[in-house]
Amino acid sequence: MPEPLLEVSDLRIRFGGFTAVDGLSFSVRPGEVLGVVGESGSGKSVSMLGVLGLIRTPGAEISGSVVFRGRDLLTLKNAEMRAIRGREIAMIFQDPMTALTPVYTIGWQIAEQIRAHEKVSKRAARDRAITLLGEVGIPAPEQRVDAYPHEFSGGMRQRAVIAMALSCNPALLIADEPTTALDVTTQAQILDLMRRLRTEYGSAVVMITHDMGVVSEIADEVLVMYGGRAVERGTRREVFHGPRHPYTWGLLDSVPRVRGARARRLPTIPGTPGAAERGCPFADRCVHSFAACVEVPPLTGESGHLDACWLPEEERMR
């Protein structure tokens, strides 16, 4: 098994009295796509912002370790972290409509990132921006490079954002719901693009999403999060064909089925997202909860398919 590119262990992020991420551990190997799934508020985005050191709320406490290529990112100085951000780890955000500075051209913004990390001329940076825009499927990149963000559609902007993220050939790309703000056909195109770029650029990808469909399209490994904790982790096959945690069952049930009898109503997970005060974070909403659930279950399991649930084996017949 190759050395992990990113190894996060026991990451904890607290805002005042509120714990947003509670002892999260996972690793990403080079070239691998990790899908991080969970409802809103499960701590997916905030944990990735924590990895990149982008949490700037005053009073936020971050502990644990985030080892990237042998260095703990949480101990790096600002300047060292800046050299990693954008060059070795790039991030794509959810809403392409607001992610670009409105007053600069697309090409200028891509060139800005290139020139922040490499000593190249303006001309060369611009040429590379044109090449990148072409690679992410923007037609007539020589002209579009001088367009402003408001002159692009949502899908085109997300392509431009992806081009910008890839501009320094990062080893790891963190994509925070990159398709959520787009319509379905555009979503499919962006996912296609990301799959293709992953083989061409060889970047590992952490794909944050609440959409099981997106995960099943693109992920090699799946991490299911609830209430700031990992509740299940395994390969895509394991999680989709043999889900072990009741929360994962709920997530998978809430996807409409194309084949078979149509359900009268789509099943939902009862209650609202939010971790329980103590014990298993999902216990409040879990139809299977029993006496043992007052204790926090550890993430355990065999052969890489891990889950955090006290439910005995025979009751997990699915």
Next chain:
Amino acid sequence: MVGYILRRFGAAVLVLFAISVLVFLIFFATPGVDPAARIAGKNADPATLAQVRASFGFDRPLPVQYAMMMKHLFVSHDLTSFVNRGTLVIPQIIDAVPVTLSLVVGAAVIWMVLGVAMGTLAGAMRGTVVDPLVMLLGVFGVSLPVYWLGEVVNLITQKELHDSVFSWVPPLGYVPISQGVGQWALHLLFPWLTLALLYAGIYARLLRGELINALNEDYVRTARAKGLSERRILIKHALRCSLIPIVSLFGLDFGALVGGAALLTEVVFGLPGVGKLTYQALQNLDLPVIMGTVLYAAFFVVLANAVVDVLYARLDPRVRRA
């Protein structure tokens, strides 16, 4: 962009025309009032009234009256004040313009530099003690009325400490720039500072708010994720976008001040500018002068707005096609 500029200035010309018609109608076609009597001033004799009637064509249709008025104003420049018998109006305004322009341009430079510096400092240092301190300074500036501050400044620099610390301060009044930039600037220094203090406070507060909003925007997060330095993010991204509303406000303020709103500063510091001219004309109901200054003020407000809109389009690509 060129098309936008042409369109914008075309619109400005139309607005100016509309204003001139409106002003004309208010002064000359208000029902129930004899315009000749108003122009001739208080207690005018019948001969003067007849002269006014003939010269402004009050026995002819309104459009002709309008054309004659505009001819007096812009072509022959021979509009005469009847209160100060025989004084030509246009040369008075032309003499006053450089004074007001000098005052307002200098003050504008100071308040923009100060306001942007203070606003940026407060916005960037939010959460530290610097922010409330700078803002307190801004409120201080906003809450001092110009006429009071100006008098206090005069009291200190011209009287109380004139023999010691401020012996270099020249007497009140205006010295044209043609007599040396040094003397010109020295005479205007305290008027500039007095006028700028108020606006610097307002602009600093406004910019701080804009900047704090901008720093919470998604594009700033993107810029951080790109690995840019905080300084670059602040100046190139957040500040650049925050300046857009500041510039449009600046256009309005600048136009209004050049148009005569700097009156209080001009009066306190004895500067014979447009504001002071209007003020005097209002006191003795010198209608031709009032009309001249109103049109002049409208001209500068409209011009400043057109310039600002062009600048706005330069700053914000989103409005160029609007």
